Amino acid sequence: EPEVTQTPSHQVTQMGQEVILRCVPISNHLYFYWYRQILGQKVEFLVSFYNNEISEKSEIFDDQFSVERPDGSNFTLKIRSTKLEDSAMYFCASSDAGRADTQYFGPGTRLTVL
Amino acid sequence: GIQVEQSPPDLILQEGANSTLRCNFSDSVNNLQWFHQNPWGQLINLFYIPSGTKQNGRLSATTVATERYSLLYISSSQTTDSGVYFCAVGGTGGSYIPTFGRGTSLIVHP
Numbered sequence: 001e002p003e004v005t006q007t008p009s010h011q012v013t014q015m016g017q018e019v020i021l022r023c024v025p026i027s028n029h030l031y032f033y034w035y036r037q038i039l040g041q042k043v044e045f046l047v048s049f050y051n052n053e054i055s056e057k058s059e060i061f062d063d064q065f066s067v068e069r070p071d072g073s074n075f076t077l078k079i080r081s082t083k084l085e086d087s088a089m090y091f092c093a094s095s096d097a098g099r100a101d102t103q104y105f106g107p108g109t110r111l112t113v114l
Numbered sequence: 115g116i117q118v119e120q121s122p123p124d125l126i127l128q129e130g131a132n133s134t135l136r137c138n139f140s141d142s143v144n145n146l147q148w149f150h151q152n153p154w155g156q157l158i159n160l161f162y163i164p165s166g167t168k169q170n171g172r173l174s175a176t177t178v179a180t181e182r183y184s185l186l187y188i189s190s191s192q193t194t195d196s197g198v199y200f201c202a203v204g205g206t207g208g209s210y211i212p213t214f215g216r217g218t219s220l221i222v223h224p
Contacts (some may be wrong), residue, residue, distance in 0.1 A: 033211075043157070043200060043214040056211055089155055102147065103212070105157040 002026045004106035006092050012112045013082055021077045021109045023092030032075045033093040033103060034067065036060070043091065049075065082113045116141045118215035120201055126221045127191050135186040135218045137201030144205025146177050147212060148186050151198040160186070164205070191222045 005024045013019050025032050034046040047057040049067055066078045075094075079086055089110050093103040117140035127133055137146070148160040161168050161175040163184065168175055172191075177184040188195055198219050202212035 042216045043202070045211050045213070048211060056209060058211075091157060102145075102159065102162040104159060105149075107156050110155075 002028075004092055004094055004104055006090075006106040006109050008109060009107065010110045010112070012114065015084060015113055016081050019079050019082055019111065021079075021090050021092075021111070023075045023077075023106055024073050025075055025092065025094030026096070026104060027073070029094035029096045029104075031055075031095045031103075032067075032069070033095075034077045035091040035093065035105075036088040037091065037108075038085075038088045046077070079111075082111075084113050087111055087113045116143070116203060116213050118201060118203055118213050120199075120215035120218050122218060123216065124219045124221075126223065129192060129222055129224050131191050131222075132187070132189045133191060133220070135188070135199050135201075135220075137184045137186070137203070137215055139182050139184075139201075139203045142179070142182070143203040145203065145212065146179075146184055147202045148175055148184070149200040149202065150195075151200060151217070153197055157200075160199075188220075191220075193222045193224055196220055196222050 007022045032049040035043050037043045045058050047061045048055045064080050068076050089108045091108045092106040095103045119138045121136045145164050147162050150158045150160055163175045163177045165177050165179045172189045174187045198217040200217045201215045204212040
């Protein structure tokens with residue numbers, strides 16, 4: 001069964017450093033999303049992406065964040081200058097054109113900012 | 115924004131017991147999903163159920179959209195059912211983006 005994959009599974013970085021989290025969505029899906037979950041808290045939406053542009057973003061998704069689909073398979077989330085409070089699990093999700101409401105999640109990347 | 119409340123926040127069961135988890139939401143929605151987050155942190159989509167009833171094995175879900183709630187039923191619970199169950203709703207104002215509840219933490223003891 002097709003699945004969303006994410007790399008790395010765990011990323012440790014120093015405060016102020018740039019990180020890039022990578023995702024490979026399900027191959028025939030056209031809608032892509034990033035969410036984050038701070039330890040012990042609920043999942044929060046960051047951004048959605050369709051047709052090579054951001055379609056919606058939350059207040060969390062400020063100028064420190066950016067997303068990109070650099071090729072036909074990868075979808076990346078970049079945090080330019082990490083802060084301690086960026087430590088969280090980051091989930092990528094995708095959905096297909098006909099069922100934009102059903103999102104399939106990847107296993108997540110745990111980001112630890114020291 | 116839309117408010118999503120889940121109850122109970124915590125639930126402890128013996129293996130074999132049945133349970134009902136509830137999700138209340140504050141506005142009309144066009145989509146509702148139930149997820150299971152396993153102890154390893156992975157989010158598994160259980161149901162996409164903006165209205166009606168669906169069943170998948172020991173799990174079933176019912177959403178009464180007009181009354182703004184959804185129920186997730188777990189029958190004959192197993193230890194592998196342990197984890198956190200999230201309800202996520204969306205579709206207000208043309209947005210498909212889901213808003214998650216705080217979840218119900220379920221522990222099933224052998």
